[in-house]
Amino acid sequence: MKQDQPPSSGALTIDEAIRTLRADPASAELVRDAYLGRDVAESIERFSRSAEFAEAVSLIGGPLVGATIVDLGAGIGLASASFRRLGAGRVIAIEPDGSDEVGRGAMRRAGLDIEIVDAVGESLPIASDTVDIVYARQVLHHVQDLDRLVSEVARVLRPGGRFLACREHVVSNDLQLRQFLAAHPVHVLAGGEHAWPLGRYVDAIRLSGLRLDSVIGPWDSIINTYPAVSSIAEVRTLARDRLISRFGLAGAIAARVPGVESLVRRRVTGRIPGRLFSFVATRT
Numbered sequence: 309m310k311q312d313q314p315p316s317s318g319a320l321t322i323d324e325a326i327r328t329l330r331a332d333p334a335s336a337e338l339v340r341d342a343y344l345g346r347d348v349a350e351s352i353e354r355f356s357r358s359a360e361f362a363e364a365v366s367l368i369g370g371p372l373v374g375a376t377i378v379d380l381g382a383g384i385g386l387a388s389a390s391f392r393r394l395g396a397g398r399v400i401a402i403e404p405d406g407s408d409e410v411g412r413g414a415m416r417r418a419g420l421d422i423e424i425v426d427a428v429g430e431s432l433p434i435a436s437d438t439v440d441i442v443y444a445r446q447v448l449h450h451v452q453d454l455d456r457l458v459s460e461v462a463r464v465l466r467p468g469g470r471f472l473a474c475r476e477h478v479v480s481n482d483l484q485l486r487q488f489l490a491a492h493p494v495h496v497l498a499g500g501e502h503a504w505p506l507g508r509y510v511d512a513i514r515l516s517g518l519r520l521d522s523v524i525g526p527w528d529s530i531i532n533t534y535p536a537v538s539s540i541a542e543v544r545t546l547a548r549d550r551l552i553s554r555f556g557l558a559g560a561i562a563a564r565v566p567g568v569e570s571l572v573r574r575r576v577t578g579r580i581p582g583r584l585f586s587f588v589a590t591r592t
Contacts, residue, residue: 325497381447477503488582
């Protein structure tokens, strides 16, 4: 499903991969943090109360009560159900995977009060200028045609509508892509992961005609740093804590020098294959 992607050695289906991870005690933390458990209601409850979702709502910025929201690549419906809890008038969950574990089957099994639609982002069965918010969590790096998908987002949004694409994997080169895929537990089992250079995401959003309001880096927001940190306060001290952990007292002293924390953030994150970025854009 991805473009320019090295072949995966994974031999399992995605459902088989998820069940394999659930059965492995060593993967229990990963399964929890990635909302991969069988209990959809429990995952939704945790996500709806998470600092990550609260930050997503803050970044969207506009009123949610009565809003029409598209949850693009909805998965098990984490965000769809959470937006409905906040009073969204209509939530359209776009999900091409019928899986009972991680797709439409899981949403239906949970009995969510949302519209579940079998479609891909490159061809949205939604009328133009009818949507207030398009939300996409870990979606853009999966698609076949990134430019077409973002153009579809721009088409369905009303003027003033907001697009939030969050937790998108970024790599700097082919070596980082290979390293990222080799370390991704689901990709190793079943394949299907990918990542793009940062400029690829930025270009797709701008070419669609949307106004790119924010590019949020790996350490800029809890929306990207979860589960490494669990609160906004921890995000603010992440670079300082990293310096102290590595250099002790010398690191604590260095952290007080203006600009040092920003330098640490740039240098460390630039070397992380598959680091996470988020993007906020507006239909003008």
